[in-house]
Amino acid sequence: MCLSVYLSVFRFVISKLRCSFTGSVSLELTNAPTTTQYGETVLFSVHATVTAPVPAIGSLGTVQLWSGSTMLASLQLVDGSASWSINNWSVGTYTIHARYVQDDYYSAASVSVTHVVTVGSATTVLSTDAVAAQSQYGQPLQLSAAVSATFQLPNVLVGGTVTFFASGVSIGTSTLNSQQIATLVTDELIPGSYEFSAFFNSADGSYQAPVSNVVSHTVEKGLNGFQLFVTVRRLAE
Numbered sequence: 692m693c694l695s696v697y698l699s700v701f702r703f704v705i706s707k708l709r710c711s712f713t714g715s716v717s718l719e720l721t722n723a724p725t726t727t728q729y730g731e732t733v734l735f736s737v738h739a740t741v742t743a744p745v746p747a748i749g750s751l752g753t754v755q756l757w758s759g760s761t762m763l764a765s766l767q768l769v770d771g772s773a774s775w776s777i778n779n780w781s782v783g784t785y786t787i788h789a790r791y792v793q794d795d796y797y798s799a800a801s802v803s804v805t806h807v808v809t810v811g812s813a814t815t816v817l818s819t820d821a822v823a824a825q826s827q828y829g830q831p832l833q834l835s836a837a838v839s840a841t842f843q844l845p846n847v848l849v850g851g852t853v854t855f856f857a858s859g860v861s862i863g864t865s866t867l868n869s870q871q872i873a874t875l876v877t878d879e880l881i882p883g884s885y886e887f888s889a890f891f892n893s894a895d896g897s898y899q900a901p902v903s904n905v906v907s908h909t910v911e912k913g914l915n916g917f918q919l920f921v922t923v924r925r926l927a928e
Contacts, residue, residue, distance in 0.1 A: 785808070836874075838873070
């Protein structure tokens, strides 16, 4: 009975001593890089240093990362350091707080950094293989454009659209398929010379791309029935 009483008193005294000698830590938080494109990975690194007492009275504990009222991660410090990464934040500016969770040895501490996510860059390539140099009036002509992103998340580009242009005039819009390719078929171009191009429109504004490469094409006059008869007859002679 006496032993249990002594143990209880001992634990009480130890707890009071810990409270009396609570130490403090200093936090350093970095983000690399400080600005990312949509889909690009950012690495947050936190380092805790014991500022009092020296030497440290106990091992360092846990740091939480917060964005506003949302806790992003709870990290156990190893040799005073921890890290966390993410790549799917929406476009915008974020203030990230690192908070040391008060424990038996050290009081709470915090530090913050600002991180910026910009619109992701994409590229639109108009296929030259699918477009012959010449076609005849009324003949169906197929245009295909492939879109890719510098930092791409799965299925994010799918659902976006591509608008096709003939010498700067829109001739139609098509939605990207699962291979991130948009295709347009037209037979409405009048005879003449054209410069085809394509422009990508992101479904949610997360990506943007400049106008594609230019492909030149000529639509020739088609043969009517009489011209076709004369041509065939001459070839037969």
